[in-house]
Amino acid sequence: MLFFSFFKxxxxxxxxxxxxxxxxxKGVLKSVDQFLNxxxxxxxxxxxxxxxxxxxxxxxxxxxxxxxxxxxxxxxVDCTLLQDASRRGM
Amino acid sequence: MSQSPVNQxxxxxxxxxxxxxxxxxxxxxxxxxxEDLYLESYAxxxxxxxxxxxxxxxxVSLRDGRYLYGILRTFDQFANLxxxxxxxxxxxxxxxxxxxxxxxxxxxxxxxxxxVVMIGELDIDTEDEHLQDMQQISFEDASNQIQQQRKQRIKxxxxxxxxxxxxxxxxxxxxxxxx
Numbered sequence: 001m002l003f004f005s006f007f008k009x010x011x012x013x014x015x016x017x018x019x020x021x022x023x024x025x026k027g028v029l030k031s032v033d034q035f036l037n038x039x040x041x042x043x044x045x046x047x048x049x050x051x052x053x054x055x056x057x058x059x060x061x062x063x064x065x066x067x068x069x070x071x072x073x074x075x076x077v078d079c080t081l082l083q084d085a086s087r088r089g090m
Numbered sequence: 091m092s093q094s095p096v097n098q099x100x101x102x103x104x105x106x107x108x109x110x111x112x113x114x115x116x117x118x119x120x121x122x123x124x125e126d127l128y129l130e131s132y133a134x135x136x137x138x139x140x141x142x143x144x145x146x147x148x149x150v151s152l153r154d155g156r157y158l159y160g161i162l163r164t165f166d167q168f169a170n171l172x173x174x175x176x177x178x179x180x181x182x183x184x185x186x187x188x189x190x191x192x193x194x195x196x197x198x199x200x201x202x203x204x205x206v207v208m209i210g211e212l213d214i215d216t217e218d219e220h221l222q223d224m225q226q227i228s229f230e231d232a233s234n235q236i237q238q239q240r241k242q243r244i245k246x247x248x249x250x251x252x253x254x255x256x257x258x259x260x261x262x263x264x265x266x267x268x269x
Contacts, residue, residue, distance in 0.1 A: 019207070020262070021269050031139045037169070039139040043210075052189070052220040053157060053181060057149060057210035061139050063169060066153075066207045066269070 002085055007032040009076075016046065016071040017062060023051055025060060036064035136203075140165050143211045148173075151207040155240065155268040157181070158199060159212070168203035180232040181224075182239075189224045192232025207269045240268055 007029070016026045017038060024047060027040030039061050045054045054060075143162050150158045150171065157180070160173030179193040244265050251261040 019269075020267070021207075033136050033139065035136065037136050037139060050183070052224075053149070053179075054210070055220050056213045056216040056218075058213050059143075059211050061143075061169075061209040063203075063206050063208065065204075 018069040020068045038062045147212045149210045153205045169206050170203045171201040173199040192229040194229040
């Protein structure tokens, strides 16, 4: 639940999601659920010429199991709070 | 006497309804509204994220590498989906300068959620734009070519996994994950 709560604090911020097939998608995080499925708005693909079919897509629901990394602005992460929360075993 | 509480009750309900309506109007446009309401009450479920795409044209990427385009009719919390008037499209990469694609009509699709990689809502004004600088070939040809590419990839990846394993590393490649 810790990471679910953590991702909820990132809602409405811009993140870049890297999938296991190397697609990188930048977009505004709109929602997250307990499987860490992500929903992004206003998406743009970082390596777009390789994946042209993503150009006409407005928003994207990504299944959590296919995500490799989520990149985010370091300013939006409160590390001390996160550490405290992990020690409490939330 | 017995009627008055009932009347009060219904009056309160009406007021509440009115309040609800005015709150709805304060928020942005119609469809966004429905989505927001769902997001609030079902923040824990996959359902909230997909509900806004119902009855719209969507794109689905599957774990076996398929791309499906169709109208989303219903779904559940596992992202099991029902698509109507589905088209399957194959994009061929690294084929010289002009890229190629092939497509075929598939009709109704029921997709088990575990096979979904991503779901995107299509902008119907620009959905065909990227196809204009591609060459359309028959679906059979595209299908044969992509099968060959996948076979080659499975071969390459299994060889790579073996080499990695010999050095004590684990590769996360699985032949069911070809997206």
